[in-house]
Amino acid sequence: MNDPNRMPSASSxxxxxxxxxxxxxxxxxxxxxxxxxxxxxxxxxxxxxxxCGGRGTGAVIDAVGAAAKVIYPDKGYHTEDVAxxxxxxxxxxxxxxxxxxxxxxxxxxxxxxxxxGFEIAPDHCFTGFDAYKQLLAVADVNYVILATPPHFRxxxxxxxxxxxxxxxxxxxxxxxxxxxxxxxxxxxxAKEKGLGIAAGTQRRHxxxxxxxxxxxxxxxxxxIVYGKCYWNGGQIWVINRQQGWSDMEWQLRNWNxxxxxxxxxxxxxHVHNLDIMNWVLGSHPIRAVSGLGGRQVRTGDEHGHIFDHxxxxxxxxxxxxxxxxxxxxxxxxxxxxxxxxxxxxxxxCKNWIGPNTGDDWNRSERSPNxxxxxHADLIQSIREGNPINEAxxxxxxxxxGIIGREACYSGQAVDWDTAMKSETxxxxxxxxxxKLQIPPVAMPGKYRFS
Numbered sequence: 001m002n003d004p005n006r007m008p009s010a011s012s013x014x015x016x017x018x019x020x021x022x023x024x025x026x027x028x029x030x031x032x033x034x035x036x037x038x039x040x041x042x043x044x045x046x047x048x049x050x051x052c053g054g055r056g057t058g059a060v061i062d063a064v065g066a067a068a069k070v071i072y073p074d075k076g077y078h079t080e081d082v083a084x085x086x087x088x089x090x091x092x093x094x095x096x097x098x099x100x101x102x103x104x105x106x107x108x109x110x111x112x113x114x115x116x117g118f119e120i121a122p123d124h125c126f127t128g129f130d131a132y133k134q135l136l137a138v139a140d141v142n143y144v145i146l147a148t149p150p151h152f153r154x155x156x157x158x159x160x161x162x163x164x165x166x167x168x169x170x171x172x173x174x175x176x177x178x179x180x181x182x183x184x185x186x187x188x189x190a191k192e193k194g195l196g197i198a199a200g201t202q203r204r205h206x207x208x209x210x211x212x213x214x215x216x217x218x219x220x221x222x223x224i225v226y227g228k229c230y231w232n233g234g235q236i237w238v239i240n241r242q243q244g245w246s247d248m249e250w251q252l253r254n255w256n257x258x259x260x261x262x263x264x265x266x267x268x269x270h271v272h273n274l275d276i277m278n279w280v281l282g283s284h285p286i287r288a289v290s291g292l293g294g295r296q297v298r299t300g301d302e303h304g305h306i307f308d309h310x311x312x313x314x315x316x317x318x319x320x321x322x323x324x325x326x327x328x329x330x331x332x333x334x335x336x337x338x339x340x341x342x343x344x345x346x347x348x349c350k351n352w353i354g355p356n357t358g359d360d361w362n363r364s365e366r367s368p369n370x371x372x373x374x375h376a377d378l379i380q381s382i383r384e385g386n387p388i389n390e391a392x393x394x395x396x397x398x399x400x401g402i403i404g405r406e407a408c409y410s411g412q413a414v415d416w417d418t419a420m421k422s423e424t425x426x427x428x429x430x431x432x433x434x435k436l437q438i439p440p441v442a443m444p445g446k447y448r449f450s
Contacts, residue, residue: 045093045379048141048165050132050156052100052109055170056147059200060109061116063145063168063375064093097124097138099131101148101252129431132156136163143168143379149255150263151175151427154182157197157391161190166382168375170200172271172398173391175263177422180399187391196387198378199394201275205377206370208351208363213280215361220353221342224281227322229273229338231265234330238302247436248428257304258438259405260426266293266310266408267401270326274404275397276338276349277314277322284396285314285322287415291407295441297329305441312404324404411444424450 047063049056095118100106106127110120126134132152135141136159144160146153146169154174160167167190173183190197203209216224239254255261262268278284293310295303309327316322325335338349345355351363381388403414428436 045143046140047093047095047143047145048097048099048135048138049095049109049145049147050099050135051145051147051149051170052098052105053147056100056145057109057112058371059145059147059168059170059375060095060113062369062371063143064095064116064118065372065376094118095120096140097126097135099126099135101128101131102249103127132159136160136165141165146170149252149261150268151179151255151261154179154186158182158186158189161186161193161195161197164193164195166196166378166387168198168200168378169394171275171394172263172267172401173199173394174398175260175267175402176424176426177399177402177420178425180395180402181420183391183395183398187389187395190387190389190391194387196378196382197389197391198374199390200374201272201390201394201397202370202374203272203276204279204390204393205373206350206367207365207373208367209276209349211363212347212349212351212353213276215353216280216340216342216347216349217282220345220361221340221347221355222344224320224340224342226320227277227281227338227340228324229270229277229322230325230335231270231273232325232327232332232335233269234332234334235298235308235328236265240302246433247438248431248433251304251436251438254302254304257302257306259304259306260428260439262306263398263401264306264310264405265328266307266312266324266326266405267398269328270310270324270404271394271397271401273326273336273338274324274400275394277324277340278393278397278400280338280340280349281316281320281322283317284400285316285403285416287315287413288403288407289313289315289321289413291404291411293408293444305438307408307442310404310408312407314400314404406449409442409444409447410449411447412449414449419449422450 047060049060095113098106098109098120106125110125113120124138142165144165144167146156146160146167148156150172153169157167157169174180187197236256241250251258251261256268291310291312293307295307296309298308308329310325312324314322314324340347340349345353347353353361378388399420403416403419406419407414
């Protein structure tokens with residue numbers, strides 16, 4: 001069993017971290033990544049992490065650029081010492097506060113931070129549903145990382161912006177339309193307050209994607225006719241229920257398998273590819289025309305009530321169609337990519353353009369670590385007094401996944417404008433560690449989106 005509280009799971013973005021930034025000898029060797037040392041008028045970046053599982057811990061490592069060689073406990077190895085160069089590079093970036101629902105996850109993260117050279121005072125470590133409020137009240141914190149299950153993202157983002165903090169938030173931005181609207185509103189408030197927001201859609205910071213998509217926007221393949229994208233992969237980690245855990249605790253720990261917490265994997269994972277398509281096409285879709293999906297292989301209680309495969313056709317402005325597939329089933333052909341076809345050629349959006357003339361363009365330059373660049377770009381923009389704000393883009397990409405999910409759940413077309421007005425809020429009215437019923441699996445033809 002892969003435990004998401006250990007970083008990372010083999011199927012997660014943290015595999016990339018292990019094979020790149022964490023495998024380097026020193027942070028100083030990361031010469032491709034801009035070196036940033038301040039937050040606005042403050043000389044230090046002082047990080048507060050909300051959500052101390054594997055994703056949150058890894059995001060902190062990305063932010064500080066630590067070049068520790070980490071070999072994970074579930075592999076039977078140990079964490080080695082941090083290189084002196086990493087400590088020197090990070091002397092103006094500190095981790096000062098942690099918050100998580102559960103004490104065991106916070107303690108693991110606190111231990112990991114200590115091994116990376118960051119000793120976090122016990123009175124700056126908070127647990128429980130209101131831990132985020134306590135962390136945001138720490139005056140020292142000026143850079144907040146949001147890495148809890150996606151359900152909580154809108155609430156935590158709004159609170160962080162209201163508290164005057166710059167924010168890096170993991171993707172997706174929400175799990176339902178009310179949450180998406182809250183993220184958009186928080187983004188507007190951040191603009192008014194001069195605060196930065198970056199999202200974990202790291203392809204937006206990948207230099208290969210940026211160069212390639214810039215060429216597409218300049219007309220390298222003509223007018224786009226259609227697009228397609230895929231996140232077809234294997235099953236991911238599962239947390240089996242332990243004795244003494246309430247319904248709520250188990251769902252929080254096994255959050256990927258409950259729509260109210262994750263949005264289902266078309267939202268939680270496939271959002272990366274959907275974000276690329278929105279970026280390339282310069283818009284969000286106007287509707288999910290049709291969708292097919294189901295729960296064919298992952299049918300056990302430990303898999304909650306989400307689907308294991310989705311296929312959706314989206315319609316964009318000017319009649320452009322985009323075809324999307326996402327799957328989490330072992331033993332199948334894996335494919336994680338995007339492609340657009342235009343009137344004068346096609347592209348994988350990442351590093352290749354194939355004009356109809358046959359004179360292909362390939363980007364051969366090595367791309368820096370995009371997981372670090374998403375933090376570096378945010379911090380650099382803060383230093384320059386013009387903080388980036390990705391709230392609207394990630395909210396729209398999240399909503400793209402939501403209307404795709406609802407088209408598959410219901411078997412009906414879902415219009416963007418109608419869906420954006422939805423008042424359906426996924427999740428409990430109150431957060432308590434008690435009983436929490438699991439909704440039935442959505443049955444197309446019977447389930448209705450409202």
